Amino acid sequence: LRVxxxxxxxxxxxxxxxxxxxxxxxxxxxxxxxxxxxTRNEIKAAPVLLDMERLGSGNGLARAIVxxxxxxxxxxxxxxxxxxxxxxxxxxxxxGLVEEDILVCSTxxxxxxxxxxxxxxxxxxxxxxxxxxxxxxxxxxxxxxxTVHKMAFRTLDIDGCPVSLAGMAKGAGMIGPNMGPPQATxxxxxxxxxxxxxxxxxxxxxxxxxxxxxxxxxxxxTSTNDTVLAxxxxxxxxxxxxxxxAGILLEKALHDLLMDLALQIVRDAEGGTKCVHIxxxxxxxxxxxxxxxxxxxxxxxxxxxFFGEDPNWGRILAAAGRSGFALxxxxxxxxxxxxxxxxxxxxxxxxxxxxxxxxMKEREFSIVLDLGLGDGSASIVTSDLSxxxxxxxxxxxx
Amino acid sequence: LRVxxxxxxxxxxxxxxxxxxxxxxxxxxxxxxxxxxxTRNEIKAAPVLLDMERLGSGNGLARAIVxxxxxxxxxxxxxxxxxxxxxxxxxxxxxGLVEEDILVCSTxxxxxxxxxxxxxxxxxxxxxxxxxxxxxxxxxxxxxxxTVHKMAFRTLDIDGCPVSLAGMAKGAGMIGPNMGPPQATxxxxxxxxxxxxxxxxxxxxxxxxxxxxxxxxxxxxTSTNDTVLAxxxxxxxxxxxxxxxAGILLEKALHDLLMDLALQIVRDAEGGTKCVHIxxxxxxxxxxxxxxxxxxxxxxxxxxxFFGEDPNWGRILAAAGRSGFALxxxxxxxxxxxxxxxxxxxxxxxxxxxxxxxxMKEREFSIVLDLGLGDGSASIVTSDLSxxxxxxxxxxxx
Numbered sequence: 149l150r151v152x153x154x155x156x157x158x159x160x161x162x163x164x165x166x167x168x169x170x171x172x173x174x175x176x177x178x179x180x181x182x183x184x185x186x187t188r189n190e191i192k193a194a195p196v197l198l199d200m201e202r203l204g205s206g207n208g209l210a211r212a213i214v215x216x217x218x219x220x221x222x223x224x225x226x227x228x229x230x231x232x233x234x235x236x237x238x239x240x241x242x243x244g245l246v247e248e249d250i251l252v253c254s255t256x257x258x259x260x261x262x263x264x265x266x267x268x269x270x271x272x273x274x275x276x277x278x279x280x281x282x283x284x285x286x287x288x289x290x291x292x293x294x295t296v297h298k299m300a301f302r303t304l305d306i307d308g309c310p311v312s313l314a315g316m317a318k319g320a321g322m323i324g325p326n327m328g329p330p331q332a333t334x335x336x337x338x339x340x341x342x343x344x345x346x347x348x349x350x351x352x353x354x355x356x357x358x359x360x361x362x363x364x365x366x367x368x369x370t371s372t373n374d375t376v377l378a379x380x381x382x383x384x385x386x387x388x389x390x391x392x393x394a395g396i397l398l399e400k401a402l403h404d405l406l407m408d409l410a411l412q413i414v415r416d417a418e419g420g421t422k423c424v425h426i427x428x429x430x431x432x433x434x435x436x437x438x439x440x441x442x443x444x445x446x447x448x449x450x451x452x453x454f455f456g457e458d459p460n461w462g463r464i465l466a467a468a469g470r471s472g473f474a475l476x477x478x479x480x481x482x483x484x485x486x487x488x489x490x491x492x493x494x495x496x497x498x499x500x501x502x503x504x505x506x507x508m509k510e511r512e513f514s515i516v517l518d519l520g521l522g523d524g525s526a527s528i529v530t531s532d533l534s535x536x537x538x539x540x541x542x543x544x545x546x
Numbered sequence: 547l548r549v550x551x552x553x554x555x556x557x558x559x560x561x562x563x564x565x566x567x568x569x570x571x572x573x574x575x576x577x578x579x580x581x582x583x584x585t586r587n588e589i590k591a592a593p594v595l596l597d598m599e600r601l602g603s604g605n606g607l608a609r610a611i612v613x614x615x616x617x618x619x620x621x622x623x624x625x626x627x628x629x630x631x632x633x634x635x636x637x638x639x640x641x642g643l644v645e646e647d648i649l650v651c652s653t654x655x656x657x658x659x660x661x662x663x664x665x666x667x668x669x670x671x672x673x674x675x676x677x678x679x680x681x682x683x684x685x686x687x688x689x690x691x692x693t694v695h696k697m698a699f700r701t702l703d704i705d706g707c708p709v710s711l712a713g714m715a716k717g718a719g720m721i722g723p724n725m726g727p728p729q730a731t732x733x734x735x736x737x738x739x740x741x742x743x744x745x746x747x748x749x750x751x752x753x754x755x756x757x758x759x760x761x762x763x764x765x766x767x768t769s770t771n772d773t774v775l776a777x778x779x780x781x782x783x784x785x786x787x788x789x790x791x792a793g794i795l796l797e798k799a800l801h802d803l804l805m806d807l808a809l810q811i812v813r814d815a816e817g818g819t820k821c822v823h824i825x826x827x828x829x830x831x832x833x834x835x836x837x838x839x840x841x842x843x844x845x846x847x848x849x850x851x852f853f854g855e856d857p858n859w860g861r862i863l864a865a866a867g868r869s870g871f872a873l874x875x876x877x878x879x880x881x882x883x884x885x886x887x888x889x890x891x892x893x894x895x896x897x898x899x900x901x902x903x904x905x906m907k908e909r910e911f912s913i914v915l916d917l918g919l920g921d922g923s924a925s926i927v928t929s930d931l932s933x934x935x936x937x938x939x940x941x942x943x944x
Contacts, residue, residue, distance in 0.1 A: 191867030191875060223860050225875070225892045258860025259893055321847070367846040369861070370868040448765040448846070448931070449720060449939055456940030462621050462656025463767070466720070469589030470768040477589060477623075494623050495657055533846070535936045541847055542854030542933075 149301050150280055151312045152341040153177040153383035157277030158289035161270035163263055164218025164256060171216045171267065172286035173239065173274050174337060179209040180379035182251070183350040185357045187374035194221045194228030195252045196375060202248060208346040211249040213337060213377055214239045217290050221254040221262050222372040231262040238268060242275040253375050255318060255335050256292055283339070287316035290335055293418050293540055294320045300408040302401045306342065306394045309386035313340040313401055317409040321366055321418035321541060334361065336376045336409055342398055343382035345390035352399045353378045360406035365530045366417040368446040414529050419536030422454045423529065425514040431524035436473050438526035443471040444517070451533035459504035461489040468517060479520030485513050547699050548678055549710045550739040551575040551781035555675030556687035559668035561661055562616025562654060569614045569665065570684035571637065571672050572735060577607040578777035580649070581748040583755045585772035592619045592626030593650040594773060600646060606744040609647040611735060611775055612637045615688050615716070619652040619660050620770040629660040636666060640673040651773050653716060653733050654690055681737070685714035688733055691816050691938055692718045698806040700799045704740065704792045707784035711738040711799055715807040719816035719939060720769040732759065734774045734807055740796055741780035743788035750797045751776045758804035763928045764815040766844040812927050817934030820852045821927065823912040829922035834871050836924035841869040842915070849931035857902035859887040866915060877918030883911050
């Protein structure tokens, strides 16, 4: 998994975890066009505020991303900002760059100051550790409650130039998208050697995030640190893309890559045993379908029924019913997989329920709720709510 | 626990549960003024639809409430309505009344038809079972996942007449209020011998529910069956109350009674080990405070931290931050009990956190979040999210 001109590496800084790498660095040999989307939570972590400022006021280029796990540097006040800036400065000094070339991300416990002594000690080794083979080390270093590291890779041909995209992501809990872009729900980094125009790159990232990471739910708790950063360093030497046929190809590849990573997050949800695709159709418009799909996806009673492999269709209808939109009971149709549970508002019987229970034994399945009111549709992917989710989050800091 | 002119009783009908009473009847010796509030879920159970119609089109009087547990008669289509009407008819026949005098409530599993053969068999015994001492039997018969039955009692003096109020409630899961009255979040019956004017009685019930049942959360899943019915039969022989000083006294007693029952529900929340009073103040207005308090009260990460007795203030601030309102980090103050965890946006230190952890070992405690922006305030009472909550709801139907 390599993309021309990008190096990566990670070290054990001992920020919180022991015996694993927790400080990573992504480096581009050349200045890369940078696009980013960030959490819309009003409480934003220091690294989010710093990156937003750099993307807003800079020249649209970046050279490196430094990222730590174990500590979110969130709710850390003015000191948090100073620590985030110092982290960038330490990396810039060692790389012979200026601080503004460096972006920074953190993930982990909220409210504790970054242990800067450990970061100061680790940065020289970190900068030595990067290599063209080292991106996977970064993907591992950003894990918190994740049980697997998450990467995806796509290649395409743009007017005869081979172009690569690599993506990595972390996230298993505190996963809950809001509704409007630009916004994300976890950490993800996308690296490509494509040559792209800056504003167009930001626009397609915003759209792709809205259709991928913004459509997954684990617990609905939007994080203070959610960040997606996308670097494009132009090493593929294609003609600059700002739309057109090449733009369509690259946007599709980016969308596929992010959807791949988003599903990896739901499949690795904290304590998760199910990955459920919820499709709502027949709504009066897309917004209505979206809100209803999210209400179902966030319902504790629906999610515990998933965990119990119980085709409890009454809970699904009840969740739809509390979404705030007028429904017509007599038009509702509900399927789990291809098994009809409710048709024209009426129960389809015990036999079908038994078949649906079989489908729910799979790790991944779909639910389709047709409201029978119009053409609006929307999909959300969610996890179940398990005993283990509660255990993980009751014990997270201890 | 008696109120003049009211009888109650219950029998084992075998609707779902074995070896316990599951069909109850409340009966007033005289026609009682009836007020009611009902779920705002778009998917309303058959008994809710029937009671709403009776309250809307009738003479404002009722004589009896028949109620079953084990089956919600929700999502049961046209047959559900016929079954609800037949249940009222069976009771009316035996009591020598007309069907329109009887109200009906159901609670339990969604989507299964009421076993009418069992109800037909049980009604004659049920009508024989009622007595002036039997209201507690009804409170027990309406339990589902409740571990205790819930009653409250108040007496007051209205112009020399002793007046009594008795209340009962059931509810432990699928507890999640919407925002606007008239609406409730569980089953509750209020019986009083006061003589009241009909519209005023409805108005004070709506207000009292909005300030009590509408301010509690267990899992945020608004039920299809939530119903509060309040009967006033006038046996105290006071002058009819339609406001004034007597009205203020009676409204206060009703409010206290419902708040007492509402807290009993949170204290008996499914799998619950904590009852947490969340106060948000310093908001720009009451709506903002209310939405933020509800977001905190419904956050899975906050609720698992309560279960873990972890003063994880970062999660509380993060939940506030995703509520959709602009906040100023530097003005936030957060307390657990009387211990300050965050002051002017800054962390108050490990010592205070240790003291807060001690407070969280109690079964009941409070959280105060001051936004520092204005005078708006609101309070919500919530439970924790425990391993046992998941177990109960993953196994509910099996």
